[in-house]
Amino acid sequence: MGVTETSHDACAPLPEPAVGEIRLEAVLHALADPVRLRIVSSLAGCTDEVNCLAFDVPVAKSTLTHHFRVLREAGVIRQVRRGTSRMNSLRSDDLAARFPGLLDSVVAGHRASRHPV
Amino acid sequence: MGVTETSHDACAPLPEPAVGEIRLEAVLHALADPVRLRIVSSLAGCTDEVNCLAFDVPVAKSTLTHHFRVLREAGVIRQVRRGTSRMNSLRSDDLAARFPGLLDSVVAGHRASRHPV
DNA sequence: ATCGTAGTTTGACAGGTCTCGTAGTACGAG
DNA sequence: CTCGTACTACGAGACCTGTCAAACTACGAT
Numbered sequence: 001m002g003v004t005e006t007s008h009d010a011c012a013p014l015p016e017p018a019v020g021e022i023r024l025e026a027v028l029h030a031l032a033d034p035v036r037l038r039i040v041s042s043l044a045g046c047t048d049e050v051n052c053l054a055f056d057v058p059v060a061k062s063t064l065t066h067h068f069r070v071l072r073e074a075g076v077i078r079q080v081r082r083g084t085s086r087m088n089s090l091r092s093d094d095l096a097a098r099f100p101g102l103l104d105s106v107v108a109g110h111r112a113s114r115h116p117v
Numbered sequence: 118m119g120v121t122e123t124s125h126d127a128c129a130p131l132p133e134p135a136v137g138e139i140r141l142e143a144v145l146h147a148l149a150d151p152v153r154l155r156i157v158s159s160l161a162g163c164t165d166e167v168n169c170l171a172f173d174v175p176v177a178k179s180t181l182t183h184h185f186r187v188l189r190e191a192g193v194i195r196q197v198r199r200g201t202s203r204m205n206s207l208r209s210d211d212l213a214a215r216f217p218g219l220l221d222s223v224v225a226g227h228r229a230s231r232h233p234v
Numbered sequence: 235a236t237c238g239t240a241g242t243t244t245g246a247c248a249g250g251t252c253t254c255g256t257a258g259t260a261c262g263a264g
Numbered sequence: 265c266t267c268g269t270a271c272t273a274c275g276a277g278a279c280c281t282g283t284c285a286a287a288c289t290a291c292g293a294t
Contacts, residue, residue: 025151028148028154029146032142032145032146032149053239053241060284061241062241062244062285062286064241066281067282069242083240084239084291085240085241086240099222099223100225101218101221101222104218105222106141106145108216108217108218109215109217109219150251150252168270170270170271176252176253176254177254179254179255179271180254182271182272184252185271187251198261200260200262200270201268201269201271202271203270
């Protein structure tokens with residue numbers, strides 16, 4: 001019986017807004033937090049997926065869960081279940097399609113303000 | 118006595134951060150509110166200064182004062198006293214210098230999402 | 235089957251934000 | 265000087281947010 005694939009697809013991304021549903025205010029609000037900005041900046045750096053606990057932000061696990069949900073529900077990131085982990089990736093293409101240049105300028109601005117050592 | 122000009126210059130802008138002091142998170146937070154986003158979008162449209170009550174946002178006067186202060190303290194707008202009015206203008210150049218492309222993409226995104234009639 | 239790892243859920247708390255109405259200030263016009 | 269206009273200041277209330285700890289679930293490894 002091929003129930004495993006239909007009932008709960010282990011590789012399907014968690015609930016997220018469609019490209020056309022992404023709201024500007026939600027994205028700006030999601031990016032306006034230092035912890036989330038740092039996460040996004042990190043994600044923009046590496047090309048492939050990263051699990052949730054791989055970020056060196058000084059917050060508790062549950063707080064991290066909260067921030068990842070805000071980012072996902074705003075349409076900034078995508079989360080996919082992979083074993084016991086959640087792999088996160090930026091929705092760069094979707095964001096660029098809806099708000100061209102926004103993500104790039106934010107990430108660039110964040111890097112610049114964290115004055116390169 | 119020429120006290121009038123030195124003690125309180127009627128044309129000096131109200132307290133605002135210097136260009137180098139503008140923080141990305143503060144700007145994003147300032148833009149993440151529907152009322153303020155609308156104000157900024159309006160200001161981006163007309164080239165010259167606009168007084169505070171010239172915006173058709175559905176909020177009380179005191180609320181408007183609050184929003185203008187948030188925008189000014191974030192470094193998004195400049196306020197200058199002119200008679201009994203406060204003339205507001207976008208700090209487009211300063212923002213472009215510090216976070217290139219940010220303001221443009223936000224304003225463009227806001228206009229686009231308010232689906233053109 | 236047992237254990238450890240990764241993450242979620244819940245409840246709680248402190249603090250911030252948006253909103254308003256009312257009262258007050260500053261300025262120009264008459 | 266008096267009046268109206270434009271805006272600010274000061275609470276106060278409702279709501280939202282970021283944070284944590286503790287208990288829980290889901291999965292893989294042994």
